[in-house]
Amino acid sequence: MLDEALSSRKSRHLNHFRSDGTDRGDPGFGGVTLRQSALSCVFPGEVDLSTEFLGARLSAPLFLAPITGGTPEGADFNRAAAQSAIRLRLPMATGSLRMFFEHPGTFETYNVNAHRELPLFFGNLGPAAALGLGPERVREACDRLHMDGLFLYFNHAQELAQPAREHEPFDPDLLPEFITRFGAPVIIKETGMGFSSSDIFTISKWPIAALDTSGAGGTNFYLVEQDESIDSQDETREIPLQMGIPTALVIHMASRHNIRIIGSGGVRTGLDMAKALCLGADLVSFAAPLVRAWHRDPADGIHAWITSRLNQLRSVMSLCGTPTIDALKRHPRTLDTRFTETI
Numbered sequence: 001m002l003d004e005a006l007s008s009r010k011s012r013h014l015n016h017f018r019s020d021g022t023d024r025g026d027p028g029f030g031g032v033t034l035r036q037s038a039l040s041c042v043f044p045g046e047v048d049l050s051t052e053f054l055g056a057r058l059s060a061p062l063f064l065a066p067i068t069g070g071t072p073e074g075a076d077f078n079r080a081a082a083q084s085a086i087r088l089r090l091p092m093a094t095g096s097l098r099m100f101f102e103h104p105g106t107f108e109t110y111n112v113n114a115h116r117e118l119p120l121f122f123g124n125l126g127p128a129a130a131l132g133l134g135p136e137r138v139r140e141a142c143d144r145l146h147m148d149g150l151f152l153y154f155n156h157a158q159e160l161a162q163p164a165r166e167h168e169p170f171d172p173d174l175l176p177e178f179i180t181r182f183g184a185p186v187i188i189k190e191t192g193m194g195f196s197s198s199d200i201f202t203i204s205k206w207p208i209a210a211l212d213t214s215g216a217g218g219t220n221f222y223l224v225e226q227d228e229s230i231d232s233q234d235e236t237r238e239i240p241l242q243m244g245i246p247t248a249l250v251i252h253m254a255s256r257h258n259i260r261i262i263g264s265g266g267v268r269t270g271l272d273m274a275k276a277l278c279l280g281a282d283l284v285s286f287a288a289p290l291v292r293a294w295h296r297d298p299a300d301g302i303h304a305w306i307t308s309r310l311n312q313l314r315s316v317m318s319l320c321g322t323p324t325i326d327a328l329k330r331h332p333r334t335l336d337t338r339f340t341e342t343i
């Protein structure tokens, strides 16, 4: 019998993103100014967005974020996302594999890389579930799904909003050994609250493939979860929404460490993408905009939306006079005072 509560929550997550207005806060890209060049001779058609990540050649510095799986709607979304990712030669991830471990019959809802056409395909689990299952079982599932690695997500704020306060305790100090024994790339991510400088310092010592910022300023899962579960009279409900570390600041803080960075959390335009890359991200990633685009047009929406953002990124790079991603990453930018302090 399928876990009805988990399954309906997964469906509600996708439905929450039918319309605009789900973002919360400010990802901080307004505090970054890129040096524009009046003398630029680079035209958008000459910009080369291709890049390399974990040994894979990608057409652009963009990861399709972990979102879903385990339900019929999740299967439809994953198929549509995979079709776009294959067409555009971009990496993608599924949402949490927890449903698969609890209900192996949901295998097909995650199985979108059977022909190994994606340049990179990652799974996703919370650390408590991953540690409970053990690295060997998780790796075996990833291998069956032709996955190249795993995103491990931290979601403390989201758990505060979940119905039965479902916080599953775990010891973060056990994660380095899990990652080593898993034996394939592991990316650590948040789910919309970001990481502090001391979190980043700790995680940078783990044998990770990358850190995905998932900072504040875009999707806030506390808000998504609290729709039904939190009493509207409860005065604590607003508090986590006023917290979180803005994405741009998390990227900036992470760039001081020798780790690969995926900039995510409220990245919405080609200009946001360029600023994230110039701050030190190796790739960027979107989640909510992909879900909205899929609701608008299940067949072609994701492809059209990503293409429009990549065209915006080409325009920005043309104005900066940076013909390649490497040139953009080295390009001068100024930061406002919010970047002078770390947190």
Ligand SMILES: Cc1cc2nc3c(=O)[nH]c(=O)nc-3n(C[C@H](O)[C@H](O)[C@H](O)COP(=O)(O)O)c2cc1C
Binding pocket: 013, 014, 017, 065, 066, 067, 068, 094, 095, 096, 124, 151, 152, 153, 189, 190, 191, 192, 214, 215, 217, 218, 219, 264, 265, 266, 267, 285, 286, 287, 288, 289, 291
């Ligand atoms: C509908 C939806 C479902 C998500 N499910 C997951 C998940 O299962 N695992 C995960 O690590 N992150 C999940 N996320 C979080 C995203 O991967 C991402 O970190 C976050 O939404 C910030 O990006 P955004 O502002 O572009 O949406 C989900 C996001 C959305 C919109």
